[in-house]
Amino acid sequence: MTWWRWTCPATTTRPVWPSTPTPWSRPIGDRTDLILVAHSFGGFTAPLVCGRVRADVLVMLQAQIPAPGESPGEWWANTGYEQARREQDGRDGGDPEDDVALFHHDTPPALAAEAQKHTRTQSATPLKKPWPLAAWPDVPTKFLLARDDRFFPAAYMRRIVRERLGITPDEMPGDHCPMLGHPVELADRLEAYRPGA
DSSP: OOOOOOOOOOOOSSOOOTTSOOTTHHHHTTOOSEEEEEEGGGGGTHHHHTTTSOEEEEEEESOOOOOTTOOHHHHHHHTTHHHHHHHHHHHHOSOTTOHHHHHOTTSOHHHHHHHHHTOOOOOSGGGTSOOOOSSOOSSOEEEEEETTOSSSOHHHHHHHHHHHHOSOOEEEOOSSOHHHHSHHHHHHHHHHHSTTO
16 A cells, blocks of 8 residues: 655745745655646646656646646636636536535535635735746646536536646546545545556
C-alpha cells in the first residue's frame, strides 16, 4: 500500500508567479517520484510549480486550465462558465447560493460541515495578473474530472480539457472536492498515474 502525503502550501493574498518566493517548494524539498495534484484554482499555480520542481506527472483535479496571458479573472468569461453554471443550476433545481449543495453535495454531511467552517473569501488580487507561461509545461499531464461537480459541471469541463489540453479527461464520481467524499478512489487513481504503475 502506498501512503499519500497531501501537502497544502500556505496561501497568500498575492499571485505567486515564478519571480516571487516559492512557499510551495519547501514542503517538497528534495523528494523525487512526485505526482503534483492541482485542484480548482490551483490549476493556475501547479504548472508554475512544474518549472521549479521535477514532477513525474501533473494531475489536474477539477482544476482551472489557464491559457497563456490569461488572468484568473478572465478565465471565467473566456471559458463560458456563467452559461455552463446556469444550465447546471437548471438541471439540479437547487439554490445556486447554497455552498454545501454547490461544492459538497457528495461529501459525508459531517465532513462537509467541517469543510465549510474553513472556507474563506478569495482575495481579488490573484485574479488580476496574467498567467505568465507561454505554453503548458513539458510534463505528462492528466485531468481527473469529478463528474458530479455542480460548481464545474462535467460537460463544461470536458470541453475545456479537450480545448486547452487536447486530452480526454479521466472521470470518477464526486462533487467539487472528491478528496473528501471519495478519498480512497482518488488515491487509487493517482497511484495508477505513477510512471511504471
